[in-house]
Amino acid sequence: MKPITSTDYNVYFNTDAFTALNEHLEKNNYSKIFILVDSNTNANCLPVFLPQLVTNCEVEIIEIEAGEIHKNIETCTGVWNAISELGGDRKSLMINLGGGVVTDLGGFVAATYMRGINFINIPTTLLSMVDASVGGKTGIDLGTLKNQVGVFCTPEMVLISTDFLNTLPSNEMRSGMAEMLKHGLIADENYWNFFKNLQNLTLEDLDKLIYDSVIIKNNVVLQDLKESNLRKTLNFGHTLGHAIESFFLNDESKTTLLHGEAIAIGMILAAHLSHQKLNFSIEKVDEIKSVILNYFEKVAIEENDLDTIISLMKHDKKNTYGTINFVLLEGIGNPTIDIKVDNNMILKAFEYYKN
Incomplete structure (x- = not known):
């Protein structure tokens, strides 16, 4: 290579x-x-x-x-x-x-x-x-x-x-897979399609997928090192994902989530927000949820957890002037940055994830 x-x-x-x-x-x-x-x-x-x-x-x-x-x-x-x-x-x-x-x-x-x-x-x-x-x-x-x-x-x-x-360990392998799934969703639908069926994946296939994933991220970074514009797309699923990760890290009654486990949830939520805000196809949202839940078990998030998770989003580094900004999808491989959503949309996205 x-x-x-x-x-x-x-x-x-x-x-x-x-x-x-x-x-x-x-x-x-x-x-x-x-x-x-x-x-x-x-x-x-x-x-x-x-x-x-x-x-x-x-x-x-x-x-x-x-x-x-x-x-x-x-x-x-x-x-x-x-x-x-x-x-x-x-x-x-x-x-x-x-x-x-x-x-x-x-x-x-x-x-x-x-x-x-x-x-x-x-x-x-x-x-x-x-x-x-x-x-x-x-x-x-x-x-x-x-x-x-x-x-x-x-x-x-x-x-x-x-x-x-x-x-x-296998859970750490899955955690890394979340970022690879993200690279496909924000940059390359053909790359995303690889992850729909990995039963016959060989080690050589994995090497190539890792190599291609690094290329996808590198192509973004080369155009925007300091995250002023395009690089923000790499945060797809991270606005809520980081808040969920922080919440589970801080609550002693919860089992701590690996980064990829939290980002997997965040990507499903962001996909549903994309449907609500940008008319992203609900069929594609269902596809994203199905593929991600093939790799990651659904995590129990209680109703009374949501206010704290939403409040943690205000610390996200993509926010400006106190406004929470999301990366959402107009289509697979076609992300849009700095999208504002209201709390009701976020609650609907959590409802979709849980059901």
Whole structure:
């Protein structure tokens, strides 16, 4: 697979990835290499990665706790302190080996330590491969509010090795599938159609779907890095999805949802809002709901949860001047940004999801 060129770095795939990494390390005289992992990737991915690493540079491993709940400023402080105590300087390199929490937080730590050190992202989950791998977004959560603090900062390179997916639980694989479904809905109906029947999917098919998904996201990012216009389309399903994710994260009586599980709900809701607001075909809404619920179990959302979920939407980063803005569909592959909807429409969309 040919490397994909993003804003000012390349995304390399499978065997080419580690060749590119070692060539980069040979060319750059780094003082020290820090590998950021969480407790899961330390156990499952680091033993796969380290034998691929060829360098005479001193390597230090920094481990953080796994899970979205640890994607916060306290974890950043711990990592900054560890880098400092281990002798990190401006010529150090950070390699972020993990899912979206590790690459988002690790990128933010690298971008801010001594006003910025180089970093490389090695996404190990399907979600991070097709989403966090491209776009130069780094960041952490503010309490339960998703990605409220962060900076745009691009890595030196991104390395995608689908071998890491062999270590991934099935629910994490499904979580990544949500972003791939989204890419089809906002950009390419032919790509969307692949997901209607995946019974005969091979590993080679999955590699190609991941590659195509990265291309779809990259094509959007190249046209709008700072999310002033077109890039907002990548947030289809995220306005309500992030609010649902935050609500389930904050309510101790609820089972925490993975990012993709929440976005799956958000996409069904956004599809129904598209029908209400833009006359998007109800048959297509039903198709979207059917395909998504083939992958994701329906989640129980109670009537008295809705006010809190709707109030959480006011923190969405796409909002301007206090107005909540949605990405909706005029057709599959034809999204529209900055659409305002009223609460009654949102309640109708939840009713549609539940029934």
